[in-house]
Amino acid sequence: MAGNSQRRNRRTSNKKGATVGSGGQRRKGLEGKGPTPRAEDRKGHKAYRVSNAMARQAAKRKPVARRGGKGQSEMVVGRNPVYEALRDGVPATTLYVQQFIDNDERVREALNLATGRGNIHIMEAPRPELDRMTNGLNHQGLVLQVPPYEYAHPEDLAAAAFDDHDDPLIVALDGVTDPRNLGAVVRSVSAFGGHGVVVPERRAAGMTAGAWKTSAGTAARTPVARATNLTRCLEQYQKAGLTVVGLSADGETEVHELEALSGPVVIVVGSEGKGLSRLVGETCDFLVRIPMPGGAESLNAGVAAGVVLYEAARRRRG
Structure with missing residues (x-):
């Protein structure tokens, strides 16, 4: 009959109360879980993903050096670009x-060049x-991972020339954004006995793998300096006795x-277009033109730069 069941723990009343063996679970539930975490701290929240992505990007970026210093590392990708960079002496x-790459001729040549250098890790x-x-x-x-280029400070270029009892011969680039042009200028400076190249810190080409290749190895012995402000850099050169x-x-x-x-002179070359x-231009002591009868x-x-450097070298020999 109803109410006479012999089953244990059978409810025989509609009265609510604690269940046998609850152990204070209801009391713990009333204590709560503390304040709600910020959106950036909750893994399932969009703000958490955005915050993490920004942190990863910030970790990859390197601080910009203010006095010379280093640039950013670079990756050269692809079989032909990697082979050409190794062949041309790019550091x-x-x-x-x-893993399990198809071992074609370009891969074998790149591996042989890297092994022959002796200072390149192969992973x-x-x-x-x-x-x-x-x-x-x-x-x-x-x-291929290319290390950050170690820029000189603009003052170092003139100081090194004076220390060698030479009149400084420096090229400064204004608004030149093609690394190949920078590499060509470095090559010309080296060929005509110049003492270095100055580039602005912003909106200008830097010493990338492309610039190294175009320099045909001369970037290893011709310093490139980076100026925070090109106009102020030129004014400092003028105070040191150089003609701009x-x-x-x-x-x-x-x-x-x-x-x-x-x-002692600084030759300033602008971009081909602007x-x-x-x-x-207002800071320069002289503005000169190259006659082009053709x-x-x-x-470019x-x-x-090569034309003017040749004329400077000719005069210095005389």
């Missing part, structure tokens, strides 16, 4: 090779890891007429 620290890595390192670029199983000569299509004097090239910026409107930075 490198590590060659990453994909095998799975394809997903190389995809992550290169942000999904078509690396073809080869990735800017190349401009509107220059009143032709290059071969300028006597100042035989002394030329010198206004403040840099009718060409302009020369590498060629223009």
